Structures are given as C-alpha cells and as structure tokens.
Amino acid sequence: MGDIWLLVKPRILGFRNHLARASGTRKKRALAMAGLGVSFCLGLFVISCRVLLHFQSAEVIGDILARYLLSMIFLTFFSLLIFSHVITALSDLFLSNDLELCHSMPVSLEKIFVSRAVQTLADSSWMVIFFGVPILMAYAYVYRAGPAFYFHLFHLSLAMTVIAGSIGILVTMLLVYVFPAQRTRDIIMLLSVGMLVALYFLFRFMRPERLVDPDAFFTIMQYMGALKAPRSPYLPTQWITDALWASLTGSGGGDVLFYMGLIWSTAAALAVITVWTAQALYFEGFSKSQEAKKRKAAGKRLLDRLVKWVERPFGSDLGAVLAKDMRTFFRDNTQWSQLLLLGALVVVYVYNFSVLPLDKSPIRLDFLQNELAFLNMGLAGFVLSAVSARFVFPAVSAEGSAYWIIRSSPLRLRRYLWGKYLFFLLPMAVLAEVLIIGTNYMLEVTPFMMGLSSVTMLFMVFGIVALGIGFGAVYPDFKHENIAQVATGFGGVLYMIVSSLFIGGVIVLEAGPVYILFMSGVRGVPVSPGKWAFIVVSFAAVLALNAAAVWRPMRTGLKALRGYE
Template sequence: MRSLCLLLSPRVLGIRNTLVGSGKKSRKRTFFMVGLGILFWVFMFAVSSRVLGYFQSVEVIGDLLAHHLLAMVLLIFFSLLVFSHIITALSNLYLSTDLELCHSSPADLDELFLSRFIYTIADSSWMVIIFGLPVMMAYAYVYRPGPGYYVALFHLGFALIVVAAGIGVLFTMLLVNIFPAQRTRDIIMLLSIFLIVALYLMFRFLRPERLVDPDAFFSAMQYISALKAPDTPYLPSHWVTETLWKYLRGLKGEGTLLNVMLVWSSAVAIMVINMWTARAIYFAGFSKSQEARKRRGGRRLLDALTTLAKKPLGDDLASIIDKEIRAFFRDNTQWSQLLLLGALVVVYLYNFSVLPLDKSPIRIEFLQNEIAFLNMGLAGFVLSAVSVRFIYPAVSSEGKAFWILRSSPLSAKRFLWGKYALYMPPMLLLSGVLIIATNRLLQVTPLMMFVCSATMFMAVFGIVAMGIGFGALYPNFGYQNIAQVSTSFGGLMYMIFTAIFLAIIIGLEAGPVYVIFMAQAKGSSIALWKWFLIIPSFIGVVILNCVAVYKPMKMGTEAIEEYE
C-alpha cells in the first residue's frame, strides 16, 4: 500500500501545484478557472432544466421522454468512457516514458498496475463528469427527489466509471498481447474499427427515431409502450438508469437493490479479472512494447508532404514543419485518431441526412435554415474538440528539445506562426466538409449557405489561433505522453474560451440573419433603420475574429519568450 501511495504521489502533487501554486499568478488562475467552471455548470444546468421542465409539462408521455433521455445520456456516457479508457490505457500502461523507472522500482506489480489503472480513470473520466453532473442535478431540480438520489448518483456513478475503465483496460491488455509490438499500428487500427462498429451499435440501441416519429407506430398506446420498453437491459448504464429513476419518482420498491448489487458486483468482478489478467500478461505486453519497430513504408509520401509544406515558408521553419509532419505520422497513437475523426464526420453527416423534417409542424424551409444556422455552433464545437486534441499540444510536442529552439535564431513569433500555418489547411478542409455538406443535405437557401460558410471560414482562423496561443500560454514540455497535454488546465481553458467565442458569433448574427431571411421569404425589402443594426453586427463578427487571432498569438509569443 505504501508503494501505491508513492506511485500516485507525483500526479497528486502535480495537480496540487497546478491548482494552488505558490505564486499570486497561480492563485488567480485557479480562481479564474473555478469561476468559469461554475458559469459553465450554471449554463448546462439551466438548459437541461428547461428541457426537462418542458418534458414534464407534456401529458402522458412527458415522464417517459425524461426517462428515455436519462437512459440515452447514461448510455452515451458509458460508451464514451469505455472508448476513452481503451485509448488512454494504451498510453498509461505501455507508452509512458516513466514506466521503465516504475518497473525497475521495488514496487509490486499489483500496486504498479493499480496506480496506472487509477491514472487511466482520472485521465479519461473528468470530461464526462464535468458535462454530466449538471444534467444529473437538473433532474434533481425538476423532480425534487430525496437524499437517496444523491447518494445513489455518487456511488453508482463511481461504480459505472470503474466498470467502463475495467472493460477498456482489459481490452487493451488483451490486444497488446495478441499482436507483436512492431504491429502497434494494427492494434490502433483494430481499436478504431471496433469503435466505429460500436458507435453504430450504440446508435441502434438508442433508436432515437422513435422519439420524433410516432407515426411509425399504429397507435398512441403502441408508441408509449415502445418508449417504456428497456433498450439495453444487460448493460450497467441501464441498471444505473433504473435505480436513479426510481429515486427521482419516489419509487423505492422492488428492483432497486438488485440493480445496485448488479452494478457493484460488476465493478468488483471486472477489477478482480483485471488484476488476475495483469499478473498473467501485463509485464509480457510491456516488454513487447519496448522492442524495436520495423521500418515502415510511406517515406516517399512523407517527403512529398513535407516538401509541399516547406515551399511557401523559409528554411528556418522548413525543418520544424518537416519534423512535425514526420513525428505525427510515425506516432501510431496520433495518426490513427484520424480514423476516429473520419467516423465522427460520417456519423455527423448521417444524422443530418435522416432528420424527419417533413413531419415537423413548422414550415420546412424555415426549419431547414434554422437548423443550418444552429449547426454552426455544433460544427464549431467539433472543430474545437479536434483542435484541443491535435493543435493545442503542438507547442508542448517539442518536449525537452524546446531549449534548442529557444537557443536558435528562430524567433518565438515566427515559430508560433509556422505552427499556425501548418494546421490551418486541414482545419479549413474539415470545417468545409461539416458546414457545406450538411447545408447541402438540408437544402438551405443560398443566403444561409453563404452566411454559414463565410462565418465558419472566419471562425476557423480564431479557433486555430486560440489553440496555438493557449498551448503556448500553458505548455507542458515534460509530459509523459502527449495525450495528457490536452486534458490539462490549459486545455480546459481553451475549450471554455472557444465555446464563448462561438456563442458570441452566433449571438451577433442571429438577429441580422433572421431579418434578412424573413425579408427574402416574404419578398419584402428591409427597412433602412434595420441596416444600421445588421451591418454593425457583421462588422462585429469580423472584428471578433481578428481579435481571436491576434490576441492569443501575441500572448502566446510573449509567454514563450519569457519561458525559462
């Protein structure tokens, strides 16, 4: 037990020093982070409460919809936790640079594995907790349950995380021992394929079309019966859902104890299975991961990519861009995530292709354009999530070689703008796919196509600049694995500021776009005084994007120049 505490202490002390710090600047940063986090939770809580309040006001099926939504939320969270733990476990158990030191220490294998298991839970679960807790509290606010709900939420939520972590870690250990270390790429590709298939199954489990297409049923009673039917009775998320729902509705009868025992027995069982499996195969898998890798093909393609990227830039940035591209494609944990991104884009576009717009009581042309406008916020969130994973760690990825850059003639400003130029083209391409393709599926008007495309084109410049800037403001050159960089304080701050940035853009454009669209729909002209509101709004969007590019890059440059 003493060795376990020692193995966990570096992470605990690191978190304490990051949050508390000894300097005044560190304390201000902590208070600022807490304040923004509280604002975000209040926003999520308000939105969730509004939706649940609306559901509760609907007679007969209101509670059924709320129950079904709770099941969907917990199933999605559980699925995300499993996949996140699979990816994170590969880094924490096999690829971290401090593992050689840990394995050479007197620590017992069980304690070492358990410490890495706890690391994996911490790295993979914090985002789901941040997004999920306001939703769960909104249920409590609307349904006013007793204290038993909060106790059940705490201990069952923890058990659900342990089950997801156990499944992810066990799956990773088995794969690493099935495949030789030289074929780590195949492991990640198999994980990606598994994720795509599981995503499809998850969407089929949810069957969301039942909530928006009651006409698919022969009668209202059949529709209600379908909503009552459990979707996934053998998953831990279902057991947690049923237990929490009974506390929300004040029904503490039969089934509650059984569901609690099922969740906790699953958590204990998966932990025991993981410990047995680790004793048998973990060290052998770690030894395989230390073997030299075979040289892979594709060198000519990398040469072509680096040559293309180097042409418009000077020789000083050429070597950095060359290194950046090669390091990205040599690291299987990095480039393989492009497959996951591809799956995300496919699912994203598919969701828009199956929207039952023709069944809405709202005129279809209004609904199409309204969804297209709101889609800018959703697409912006996807771009921000991609950016925090790939662009935010760009500065920290220099690692311990950063001192070479600082001692070279290359200025910090040119270094950051070189990174910026490298990541802009793929982000512009991704934004174009998300916006233009969805708008074509929705068959929006030319006005909405132009507004959405132009807005997202400008917003990408700000999203990428904030990713580079925040990465320079909060660098971590001593990371154990690059995946940890995006989950740091700076990564959270970046996600919060990009969300605020996108919300302001949509807020500035909402009124003007509505006025112009309604004028076109009615075939009338826009009053002169309205143009004095429309033009400043669009100018404000342009100015905001300019500030979002200039300010983070300037602050990042100053931070890099002052870094010691």
C-alpha cells in the same frame, strides 16, 4: 495493504504538494478553472431539470421517458468508462516512467498491479463523475429523492466503475500480452476510432428521434413498446437503472437488494479475475513494453512527396520545421488516426442535416431552411474550434524540449509563428467550407445564404486559427508526455471560451443584416437607405472583429514566446 498504500502515497503527496506550492498565477488559473467547472455543472443541472420536468408534464409516458433516458445515460457512461480504462491502463500499467522503479522494489507483483489499477480507476473516472453528477442530481431534485437514493447512487456507481475498470484493464492486459505495448497503443487508437463510429451508427439505427414523434407509430401500444425496448437484463447498467429507479420512486424495495447483490457480486468477481489474470500475464506484458518500437518504411515515398510539396513555399528554414511537424504527425499512429475520426465527424455532421424533418414544422419552409443555415454557421464554427483545439492549439507545444533549437536558430520567432499559422490555415479552411457547403446543400438554402455563410465561415477560419496559434504560444507546454494532453490544460479551455465568444460575436453582428436582406427578398420590398447603412456598419464590424481576432492573439503570442525562458 501497507505496501499498496506506500505505492499509491507518492501520487497523493505529489498532488497535494502541487496545490500547496503553486504560484499565484497557477492558483488563479486553478480558481478560474474551478469557476468554469462549477458554472458548467450548474448549467447542465438546470438543463437536465428542465428536460425531466418536461417529461413529467407528459401524462402516462413521462416517467417511462425519464427512465429510458436514465438507462441511456448509464449505458453511455459505462461505455465511456470501459474505453477510458483501456487507454489509461496502457499508460499506468505498462508505459509510465516510474514503473521500472516500482518493479525494482521488494514488493510482490500483485501489490504493484493493484496499486496501479487503483490509480487507473481514479484517472479514468473523474471525467464521467464530472458530467454525471449534475444529471443525476437533477433526477434527485425533480423526483424529490430521499437519503436512500444518494446512498445507492454512491455505492452502485462505485460498483459500476469497478466493473468497467476491470473489463478495461483485462482488455489492455490481453492486448499487451499479444502485442508489444507500443504497438498496442496504436491498435487501441485505431480501434477507438472504429468503436466511436460504430457507436454512432448503433445510435442512429435505434432512431431515438421516434420517441418524441408518436406519429411515427401506427398505434399507441407500438409507441409504448418502443419506449420499453432497450431493456437489457444482462447489462450492469440496467441493474443500476432498475435499482435507482426503484429507490427514486419508492417502489420495489426487494428489487433494490436483488440488484445490489447482482452488481456487487459481479464487481467482486471481475476484480478477482483481473488480479488472477495479472498474475499470469502482467509481468510478461510489462517486459514486452520495454522493447524498442520497430519502424517500417511503408508509405515513405508518399510522405516525402507530401512534405516537399508543403515545404516548398516556406523556404529552407521554416520549411524544415514544418516538414518535421508533418513527419512526426504521420509517424505517430495515435495522431494521424484521429484524421479518420475527423472524417467520420464530417460525414455524421452533414448526414444529420439530411434527416431533419423540416416538412413537419409549422414554420414556413424557406424561412426555416435559411434560419437553420444561418445558425449552422455558429455550430460549424464550434466544430472548427474543437478541431483547432486538438490540432492547432498544440502546434507550438509540439516542439517539446527541442524548442531551444528554434530559439537558438537564425529563424525569427515572428516568421516561425506566422508560418505555423499559414500551415494550418488551408486545411482548416477546406474543412470549414466542406461543412458549411455540404450542410447548406442538404438544407437546400437560397443562393444568397449559401454565399453569405461560405464567405463568413472563410473569414472566421482566419480568426479561429489565429486564436489557436496565439493562445498556444501564450500557454505552451514543452514538457508534455502526450501531445493530446496539451489542449486539456488551462490554455486550451481558455482558447475554447474565447473562440466561442468570437464565433458568437460574428453571428450576433450578422443576425440583423441577414434578417433584413432575407425578409426584403421574401416580401419583394427594397431595403431603405437607413437599413443599408446599418448593414454596412454591421458587416464592417464583422471584418474588424475578424481582423482583431487575427492580429491581437498573434501579437500576444509572439510577445509571450520572446519572454519565455
């Protein structure tokens, strides 16, 4: 046990020293992030409480709905934990930079594995805890839970984490044993895309929207049966749900002990099986992970043509930088595979609008269609911001430790930064128009709303991309190990906040003019001169806001890069 603690201790001391020796700027960033986290948790807690109170107001089925929701929450968290452990275990157990030092120490293989497994559990679980605690505390608040609920929630959640972690680590070890670790990372990324798409279709096939529409069932018995349908007695998440629900409602004390035994015995058995498997497979898998990655020339001609086509308008200097970015992106399977996920996101986003039950709404159909189309501009803008946070924001940080080559080259920083901006502008604009035109087509909106939303989204793309490049230049991370981690830092979070405020500002400024013009068309009444003046001023403010969203971040980012040492 002492050796395991010795292997884990540097990680703890490093984290403590990082906090203790942080500069004033870093401390302010940490406090800002903590404030945002607390605000998010409070908001999630309030929303969860309102949902549960709404369920309680429904007689007979209220508690059934709440229990059904609790089961779905644990099933979702359990799936995310397994997936997260698969990804994290690959890095912590096979690809981490300090593993060679650990394996050279006079410590047994089992202790090294256990210490890294503990780190994997910690690295993979914090996000689920962050999102899960507010929701589960809402259950405790609404149902007036006693101390026993909090005790069972803590240790049963720990057991669920051990089960998910053991499954994830086992999957990773088996994959690395069959394939080299570098190739396993690519395979896992491709499988993750397929898994996310499959989970969505599974969710759609369950048709959860029926549960809030009793009219979709012929009898009340069918409706009640559908509410109880997802019970799966062989899943650990169902055991936790049943145990916590019994503790929450004060019924079935014997059931709680039974499910506790099931969960902890399963966790202990899987932990032992994982260690036994590691004794046979771990070191051989680690040895394979040290092999160099082989490069295949498949698709090279197509990539060369694409690079030349993109490189041509930017000249030889800037074109060389952008060509390097494109080649790096498409050679890294962990990056280009996310385009598949992005494509699935677009299909899912557009499809959801095709299944909206607009005909059942008491609101006038044409008014509802155009209202949804207007609000959809904000939703599509948030989707673009999320995509931009992953692809546009890390564009400057993608240079990595080779950024000094850019600084020492004849390429001016202004040209470099605006070149990055123009490089991402076209694909983001295409994505924006696909989202907005596709959803508006599904909603069957008026030509006026189709044109307005398309033009508005096009202008918002200019600001969203500029914010991504600008904030990425202000908060670069040239020492990253994984480019996907850049967007999760302080700069990425701040970019998402400012981008959301920008999108919200555009929607608010256009709300009044759009309402006036739409109602004028519905009622057949001409718009008065005073209202026309208001419309002109509002749209001028939208243009000014978009111009500021382009000019100010790019200017600030350029200034930050010039002062970067």
